[in-house]
Amino acid sequence: xxxxxxxxxxxxxxxxxxxxxxxxxxxxxxxxxxxxxxxxxxxxxxxxxxxxxxxxxxxxxxxxxxxxxxxxxxxxxxxxxxxxxxxxxxxxxxxxxxxxxxxxxxxxxxxxxxxxxxxxxxxxxxxxxxxxxxxxxxxxxxxxxxxxxxxxxxxxxxxxxxxxxxxxxxxxxxxxxxxxxxxxxxxxxxxxxxxxxxxxxxxxxxxxxxxxxxxxxxxxxxxxxxxxxxxxxxxxxxxxxxxxxxxxxxxxxxxxxxxxxxxxxxxxxxxxxx
Numbered sequence: 001x002x003x004x005x006x007x008x009x010x011x012x013x014x015x016x017x018x019x020x021x022x023x024x025x026x027x028x029x030x031x032x033x034x035x036x037x038x039x040x041x042x043x044x045x046x047x048x049x050x051x052x053x054x055x056x057x058x059x060x061x062x063x064x065x066x067x068x069x070x071x072x073x074x075x076x077x078x079x080x081x082x083x084x085x086x087x088x089x090x091x092x093x094x095x096x097x098x099x100x101x102x103x104x105x106x107x108x109x110x111x112x113x114x115x116x117x118x119x120x121x122x123x124x125x126x127x128x129x130x131x132x133x134x135x136x137x138x139x140x141x142x143x144x145x146x147x148x149x150x151x152x153x154x155x156x157x158x159x160x161x162x163x164x165x166x167x168x169x170x171x172x173x174x175x176x177x178x179x180x181x182x183x184x185x186x187x188x189x190x191x192x193x194x195x196x197x198x199x200x201x202x203x204x205x206x207x208x209x210x211x212x213x214x215x216x217x218x219x220x221x222x223x224x225x226x227x228x229x230x231x232x233x234x235x236x237x238x239x240x241x242x243x244x245x246x247x248x249x250x251x252x253x254x255x256x257x258x259x260x261x262x263x264x265x266x267x268x269x270x271x272x273x274x
Contacts, residue, residue: 024060024067027145030267030274032097034074034159036258039092041066041085054137055259057083058212060144064160069144069214071258074159074171080088086169099171099274111132118200125199132195132215133257139211142234146188146268149218150241150252152179154271158264164242173262174217174255181250183219183241188268193238202253208232217255220247 022038041048043064050057050068058069063116066084083090114122132274156176187208194215195207206226209215211231222242226232243250256265266272 005212012147013031021103021226022062022065022067023232024062024069024144027270028069028267030233030264030272031092032095032274033072033076033133034097034262034264035072035080035094035272036081036263036267037068037070037072037081037092037094039068039070039083039085039090039259040263048085050083052081052083052259055263056139057259058214060140069072069258071213071261071263073261091213091248097159099161100157105232114200122200124200125197127184128195129199129202129207129217130203130260133217133262134208134213134260135194135207135215136213137192141211142190144189144268145270146265147235148177148269149188149216149238149254150179150186151176152177152183152252154178155251157273158266162263171218174253175265177254178251179241179250179252181222181240181242183252185239185241185252187232188216188234189214189240190234191232192226192231193226196224196228199245201246203247204242205245206238208209208238211239213257213259215255215257218256219253219255220245220251222249222250 025038028036030036048060048066050059052070054189059066078094080091082206097146154173155178160172160173191208191210194209198204204221204224207217207220220242221239223240226238241250241252254265256263
C-alpha cells in the first residue's frame with residue numbers, strides 16, 4: 001500500500017471526519033471475535049481515556065473526531081460489548097465469524113504434550129510475553145494501515161482451530177506467510193523493540209510496540225537482527241524467517257495485538273475476509 005494512505009489515516013485532511021463511515025472505520029471496523037471495532041468518541045481538545053474490559057485502548061484523532069480502535073478477543077461471544085470513555089459507557093455490537101480447522105502432524109511429541117519441565121518453562125515464558133502484550137506507551141502509531149512484514153502467500157490464516165496430532169490446542173493467533181528460510185522480516189510500522197527471546201513454542205521471537213497497546217510479534221525466526229530497546233523505523237529488518245519452536249517448516253508468523261487482544265492482522269493489510 002502507498003505510504004500516502006497511511007499518512008491520510010492519521011492526519012485525515014481530505015474528508016469530513018464527522019461522517020459515521022470515516023476512512024478509519026471503513027478500513028478497520030470488523031467487529032467480530034478476533035476483529036476490531038472502531039468507535040466514535042466525539043470531539044475535544046484532549047485524547048479521551050478509553051478502556052475495554054478494564055484495559056486501555058488505542059485512540060487516534062481523525063481530523064476533529066477521536067476514534068477508539070478496540071481489539072476484540074477471539075473468546076468474546078457475539079452480542080453487545082461496552083467501551084468506557086471518560087466515564088461514559090458506549091455500547092457496540094460484535095457479530096459472528098466462523099473460523100476453519102487445521103490439522104497438523106508433529107514428529108516431536110513434546111511439542112504436543114510437553115513434559116513437566118517443559119510446562120514450567122512454558123508458564124514462565126507465557127508470563128513474560130503477556131506482560132509485553134500489555135505494554136501501553138503514550139505515543140500514537142506511525143501508521144494503522146500496515147505493510148506486510150514479508151511478501152509471500154498466506155499459508156495459515158488467523159483464528160484457525162488447530163489440532164496437533166489429533167489434539168485440539170489454542171486457535172492460531174496470527175498470520176503465517178509461506179516464504180523461504182532467511183527471508184528478511186520487516187516491521188510494518190515504526191516502533192520500539194520491547195521483548196526478544198527464544199521460547200518453547202515460538203522459537204526466536206521479537207515484540208515491537210507501535211504505540212498505545214498496538215503490538216506486533218514475530219516468531220519462529222532463524223535469526224534475530226533487532227536489539228532490545230531499539231527504535232525501529234517502518235520497514236526496518238527485525239530478523240530472518242526460520243522454523244524455530246513449534247513449526248513444521250520455515251514460515252513467517254506475525255501476531256497483532258490491541259489492548260492485549262490478539263486480532264486478525266489481515267484487517268491491517270486490507271486482506272480481511274468476513
